[in-house]
Amino acid sequence: MSERKGLLVVNTGDGKGKSTAAFGMALRAWGHGYRICVIQFMKTEKGRWGERKAAEKLGIEWHTTGDGFTWMSKNLDETAARAEHGWGIAEEKIASDRYDLIVLDEFTYPLKFGWLDTETVLAWIEENRPARLHLVVTGRDAPDRLLEKADLATEMKMVKHPFESGVMGQQGVEF
């Protein structure tokens, strides 16, 4: 049997489902007995605690980094420093070769805002990623260079959103 080739997967776009599909992949991978690690780069308002609780139950490793979306942050330097700290964790986990699937959730933002240098990150991944490791990156506005390097990229496009029709975000459904 040939060695499994790990894929670099990118879920991007302005629609729903980027992170959710990544967590769905983690769920499937868990069912296959894979070792999984999720690193969450931006602190979302709701903290993804539904997913985190499920991950805990399943024994999926989960790390949070970041201090909330920058455009609300008073302290850009700290935000950038936290992105670097998060990437440090990611580097360690990726290089460890202890996982089959690693999700870098909302990882496009540190690249997009320049807290991390996209070329440096991509070169590091190319050099250090174990060949069989699946790496999933989520977030809007994925840099072109990341898409070029991706094996599988999907754009989640909003067709219709409940806020349009005045329905509030619903626990368990909204992000």
Added chain:
Amino acid sequence: MSERKGLLVVNTGDGKGKSTAAFGMALRAWGHGYRICVIQFMKTEKGRWGERKAAEKLGIEWHTTGDGFTWMSKNLDETAARAEHGWGIAEEKIASDRYDLIVLDEFTYPLKFGWLDTETVLAWIEENRPARLHLVVTGRDAPDRLLEKADLATEMKMVKHPFESGVMGQQGVEF
């Protein structure tokens, strides 16, 4: 506190992540303590066994229906009959008011191929869906009428696919 309003969510498009995002929603909803039911309308080649194993572990109810994609089926009448059988299960589960989230996986196909009448199905849902139930429909080519009725619709659009670059489908990642 106001009554939660259930959303009709549609994940469609030619890209990856339609069902995966629905399972990710189920994972999050599970973390919130919701009662969940998945009804799988088309039998996929790999049977979604990764997801099913995870669902079993989490206590998420899971039903399979269908006899494989029709365009491979020798017996269209049986396929249609099975779609009707699946819809019968869905009707029972939806009307029971025992769930917070129901996923109708690949449910666009019975509508698209006319095994079920879209107007009849939508009218039945409008009449019988408990107000707080989230209903998630996945599959390509969602009928326009379904999209009209949806509260939240996302198109998963393929940007880049590994088959383009000659990489085979990978267990744990591919559908």
